[in-house]
Amino acid sequence: MSDFISTKHFIGFPCTHRQWKADSHCKYVHGYSRSFYFEFKSTELTKEGWVVDFGGLKEIKKWLDYMFDHTFLASSDDPFLETFKQLDKDGVIQLRVLPNAGMEGTAQYVYDEVNPMIKKLTHNRAWISRLEVRENEKNSAILIPKD
Numbered sequence: 001m002s003d004f005i006s007t008k009h010f011i012g013f014p015c016t017h018r019q020w021k022a023d024s025h026c027k028y029v030h031g032y033s034r035s036f037y038f039e040f041k042s043t044e045l046t047k048e049g050w051v052v053d054f055g056g057l058k059e060i061k062k063w064l065d066y067m068f069d070h071t072f073l074a075s076s077d078d079p080f081l082e083t084f085k086q087l088d089k090d091g092v093i094q095l096r097v098l099p100n101a102g103m104e105g106t107a108q109y110v111y112d113e114v115n116p117m118i119k120k121l122t123h124n125r126a127w128i129s130r131l132e133v134r135e136n137e138k139n140s141a142i143l144i145p146k147d
């Protein structure tokens with residue numbers, strides 16, 4: 001029995017974040033166009049011979065748009081969270097809160113949200129075997145789930 005992997009690259013998600021615990025300039029709000037590179041794995045293919053349908057991932061794209069398209073990402077323990085909530089209320093930013101807004105934190109968050117979507121879509125036939133979250137051409141974090 002072979003393992004099959006298919007991939008999908010979602011690109012162009014302009015959003016901002018800050019790393020409030022950093023001593024460097026990363027503590028200031030800064031923005032990038034993020035991208036998400038998924039690898040999906042299965043040992044069993046669909047009747048068409050696919051791991052996942054490349055065109056069947058609209059729900060995932062919709063969720064990524066909600067989270068990362070023209071949004072302001074804050075870590076849930078950011079001391080300025082209340083200020084950001086007020087800015088969201090005032091219509092200045094679209095606030096999205098996650099446990100950690102950095103690249104590794106985002107990879108974990110996206111994996112936790114999207115892996116169940118893939119499993120549901122494929123009736124547990126396929127899952128995320130690797131996920132790379134990129135903030136620009138230089139920097140990314142890769143999550144490889146434990147089997």
Ligand SMILES: Nc1nc2c(c(=O)[nH]1)N=C([C@H](O)[C@H](O)COP(=O)(O)OP(=O)(O)OP(=O)(O)O)CN2
Nearest residue numbers: 018019024025026027101102103104135138139141
């Ligand atoms: N492992 C991680 N390291 C860093 C993260 C991260 O999420 N994971 N994030 C940051 C900053 O928030 C920022 O995203 C990177 O800024 P910077 O250190 O300035 O990185 P540059 O690529 O611009 O650095 P150059 O030296 O100018 O190439 C920091 N680290």
